Amino acid sequence: MSAPEARALYRAFLRHAQHFGTSYNIKEYVKRRAREGFTEAQAVTDSAELARVWEQGRQQLEVVRRQSIVYGLYSRRHRHAMDLLKQEGSPAR
């Protein structure tokens, strides 16, 4: 497990977080929790602990992947108030 691999894993979390359909809260939580998790893992030096944390990260990615599909299939037909706000707020639209 190397630094580029860890970065790729983190990016994978962020990519899959977008696919949770209209579940704004879950989306934001996945991003926040991934950031916190990887920040904490940066401080780990012991190799056995590092391997365990890496494996945990990979398993959590699997959970995120599966659940992003499930949540996407059953999402609401209306967007979340906060997503609307973001959309109204950004001048690019």
Place this chain on the structure above:
Amino acid sequence: MLRAAVSGALCRRAPAVCTQSSALIRFFSAQAEPLPEAEQDVIERKGIQLHGAPMYLDMQARRQPQNACTPLLLCHCYACIAWLQPGVVLMQALPLCGTLLMQATTPLDPRVVDKMLPFMTEQYGNPHSRTHLYGWEAEDAVEVARAQVARSIGADPKEIIFTSGATESNNLAVKGVAQFYKDKKNHVITTQTDHKCVLDSCRYLQQRGFEVTYLPVEKNGLINMQQLADAIRPTTSLVSVMAVNNEIGVVQPLAEIGKLCRENKVFFHTDAAQAVGKIPIDVSAMNIDLLSISGHKLYGPKGIGAIYIRRRPRVRLEAQMSGGGQERGLRSGTVPHFLAVGLGAACDIASQEMQRDQKHIKRLSDRLYNGITSQLQGVVLNGDDTARYWGNVNLSFAYVEGESLLMGLKDVAVSSGSACTSASLEPSYVLRALGVEEDMAHTSIRFGIGRFTTEAEVDRAVELTVQHVNKLREMSPLWEMVQEGIDLKSIQWSQH
């Protein structure tokens, strides 16, 4: 015609070439078409228009009584609402409170959903069937879940019984213990701010000849230990005190109460539905004999809970559900194994995430409270400001009507502290027990903050709250008088 339809389907939905069979399936399936852009952002329910699914800041409410506002209340709100939201169309007197005072809960954590799904699809066996793989798998899963629940409160798996929720656990604890020991002990003690199911169970016992003491609470929501010590008699079998109050978020001194009860050889039951997974609980250190857990308060599924029943020294109780003797004869009925797995996973995740969640929730709670109090005057926090769980912020806004404020905050799913019962506009019994005055009790709003709440949502909630409170106060003659320096208490209101 079919060919034309299929090719039409192909053009409409899939520019890429796909096989005829999948095109056929898509043509025949009733997959919902996405809404047109114009309708995508507005949800219309019960005469209210919501812009997008509302933000959820209502993590604490439990089993509120019937939520139907009387027409009288709505008439009172009409003027305010017409003013606040010109676009809103209000039809006749509708139970609007129902949409906002939701039976609140927490969303399922996706990790919990992930653990539950296999048991809702392939592994569907009855955990009590001893003769085949399906049963064995289900039984193993339930035992694993039991161990997870036990570990989160520092108990032994043999001491955990699965029930249908904290209401059932509370009923089992209060009625079960009181009825078992009724020959020698017929006294039960609880608090005035306890949950309705505990209070109702005590009333049930009173109707059958038991004696019940309802301890008052101080202004900050905490009980007085001396009053509790005085209330304990030689004939007391049970003391039931809620760990974290669902309306005001106050945390009772469990360790002290446990110690007092152990000294007096009285069983100590606590309804920890709002506490498990949020504050550290250790049943041995706190001398807790019975504890109720609710699944849907810790990001688990609804319809499942658990009760912890101490084995050393043994607590005996009478089962309230008769049947096949499942769960050690204390709670008959098939254990819903997928729900139990969900509860176990939720407890497990909660114990791992507790520190992280506490930090996050405290940060957001401070942001909410400071954001509101720095921009508004006359805001009171109900309940003690140190012995509390910060995910539950109950604020009273002076000179503002609570339900009108809720109407304005329809984009934020919060709760009013006032229990809208179908026949009366009584303020919540918890706030009444705290000694909060009628007008302040009516204006209380409870904000619930949880693992999934974001900073942006809190900022938006602060913004909306301040905006609407100011709007309502501008319209209020009472506020005008207060600004002029008139003391409202000195006014003699005339009858018309």
